[in-house]
Amino acid sequence: MLSPPARPAEPPAEPPVRRVPDPAGAGHDESPSDPSTPPAPSLFEPPVKPSAPVRAVLAPAPWEPPEGGDGGPRTFPSPPPVAPEPVGEDVTVQVRTGAGHEPTVQVPLPRPRTGFVGSRPPTYEAEPTALPVARPGDLDGLAADTVLDGARYGAATLRAASVRGDSARYRGEPRRDALLTARFGHDEAALVLVAVAAGSRAAEEAHRAAADVCRWIGEAVGRSHARLSEDIRTGRRGELKSGLHRLTDRAYGRLRAGAAERGLAPDAYTATLRCLLIPADPECRTRVFFGVGGGGLFRLRDGAWQDIEPLLPDPAAVTGEPVVGFGSTPPGGVPEATEEGDRLTLDLGIATAPGPLVEEPVPPPAEPFRFRASVARPGDTLLLASPGLAEPMRGEPALARELAARWAGAEPPGLADFLADTQLRVTGYADDRTGAAVWEA
Numbered sequence: 001m002l003s004p005p006a007r008p009a010e011p012p013a014e015p016p017v018r019r020v021p022d023p024a025g026a027g028h029d030e031s032p033s034d035p036s037t038p039p040a041p042s043l044f045e046p047p048v049k050p051s052a053p054v055r056a057v058l059a060p061a062p063w064e065p066p067e068g069g070d071g072g073p074r075t076f077p078s079p080p081p082v083a084p085e086p087v088g089e090d091v092t093v094q095v096r097t098g099a100g101h102e103p104t105v106q107v108p109l110p111r112p113r114t115g116f117v118g119s120r121p122p123t124y125e126a127e128p129t130a131l132p133v134a135r136p137g138d139l140d141g142l143a144a145d146t147v148l149d150g151a152r153y154g155a156a157t158l159r160a161a162s163v164r165g166d167s168a169r170y171r172g173e174p175r176r177d178a179l180l181t182a183r184f185g186h187d188e189a190a191l192v193l194v195a196v197a198a199g200s201r202a203a204e205e206a207h208r209a210a211a212d213v214c215r216w217i218g219e220a221v222g223r224s225h226a227r228l229s230e231d232i233r234t235g236r237r238g239e240l241k242s243g244l245h246r247l248t249d250r251a252y253g254r255l256r257a258g259a260a261e262r263g264l265a266p267d268a269y270t271a272t273l274r275c276l277l278i279p280a281d282p283e284c285r286t287r288v289f290f291g292v293g294g295g296g297l298f299r300l301r302d303g304a305w306q307d308i309e310p311l312l313p314d315p316a317a318v319t320g321e322p323v324v325g326f327g328s329t330p331p332g333g334v335p336e337a338t339e340e341g342d343r344l345t346l347d348l349g350i351a352t353a354p355g356p357l358v359e360e361p362v363p364p365p366a367e368p369f370r371f372r373a374s375v376a377r378p379g380d381t382l383l384l385a386s387p388g389l390a391e392p393m394r395g396e397p398a399l400a401r402e403l404a405a406r407w408a409g410a411e412p413p414g415l416a417d418f419l420a421d422t423q424l425r426v427t428g429y430a431d432d433r434t435g436a437a438v439w440e441a
Helices: 166-171 206-223 225-234 237-261 387-395 397-406 415-422
Strands: 019-021 027-029 091-096 104-109 146-153 156-163 177-184 191-199 271-279 286-292 296-301 304-307 369-375 381-385 433-440
Touching: 146 177, 146 415, 156 177, 156 191, 156 415, 177 206, 177 433, 191 206, 191 225, 191 381, 191 433, 206 225, 206 237, 206 271, 225 237, 225 271, 225 286, 237 271, 237 286, 237 369, 271 381, 271 433, 296 387, 304 397, 381 387, 387 397, 387 433, 397 415, 415 433
Parallel strands: none
Antiparallel strands: 019 027, 091 104, 146 156, 156 433, 177 191, 191 271, 271 286, 286 369, 296 304, 296 381, 381 433
16 A cells, blocks of 8 residues: 655645636636645645544545554454344434544434335335336337326425336336326416326236326316316316216226227226326315226325225115015015006016027126315325225235324425335235325425
8 A cells, every 4th residue: 555645744824726627627726826826736635634624524534644653554444234224214323523522413314215014025126127028119108117296286295106016027017007197277277187097917908008098087187177177166066076977987988999999808908097186276175086996095184094985885785765576575465556556567477588699798897986075184195096005005004104104294205205105015015006195285
């Protein structure tokens, strides 16, 4: 090891002129040149020590001899290993500000990029490994591994992310979830739309169907945004629900037409759809959810999660008045006439002719339309989730607790922090994850 260069006996009377290199390689002085001023030290020479050191270092500089030493070669021990950082917590390290009895500074370190909750980490790797197969003539069908977006309008701060699942990353499959964030209109009449769609895992064209239904519902909402914004601000719930139901039906009609063009069954080219409408008017705190299919709608209020998914009627539930002749025979037998005086047709015991032979498969039953309009309170956090995020939220309490702890602060997380939060991994849940959260100021 080369010995350090000799230090000057005395510091110069005037501070040396700092030389800033220019792009051409030659430096220019920050002050006029003076022949009596000593030249500035080279970048590779040790700097002159000031009278009062104010440096913050983790270890002595390589060119400085140890205190009391002769300036000869020395070795520097390797730093001790750092313990794994707990998920969701900030840790601190001590940094020396100088020699002697000077105080230390506690420097916070950010939480890890990707953590996990539960007793053990998932089997798959935390980062992407394989890319989906691309076709030269069909590059428009590629879906990025991760999509991240955000905005702030009025009292609402939006964070949205869509991430390819661990299983798809390992197998090189495309992200089947789709995310659309769009603003229509200007000023207080503007309307923000967040659309989240999730394609079926068994369908090859699932990622295309999810992207198509997001685009089509976005186009429909964009054409009707003025009326929708007015209905939200004036509280016309009935008109709002029926209008959004029609727009959703039209989007799914286009999906069925697209499946027919591709020669696919309707259930092979479809996706769930969940949307959130946020008015830009700061005086309006109404948030409107609508969609079709599975997923989740959660609200973080006073540090606790609430599952506010709209309830659907039980398909087996019998509604309306009983119909004579349907089901079991009422007590006392079948009456001869109705209450209005109409006589009933007698059962003559004639067998019913068989129906026509159905060769084509019966189309799957239509998914019920979901709708909810709620007024947000200051401090609330509303989370719209695809099935890949809603399932671990309901099935793994540790994930819900961790997100509640991270999002309970007064300030919403930044984009990078929100992405790390949505990527908290849970063993047994490896599907794509898409979530859109709205923080109320």
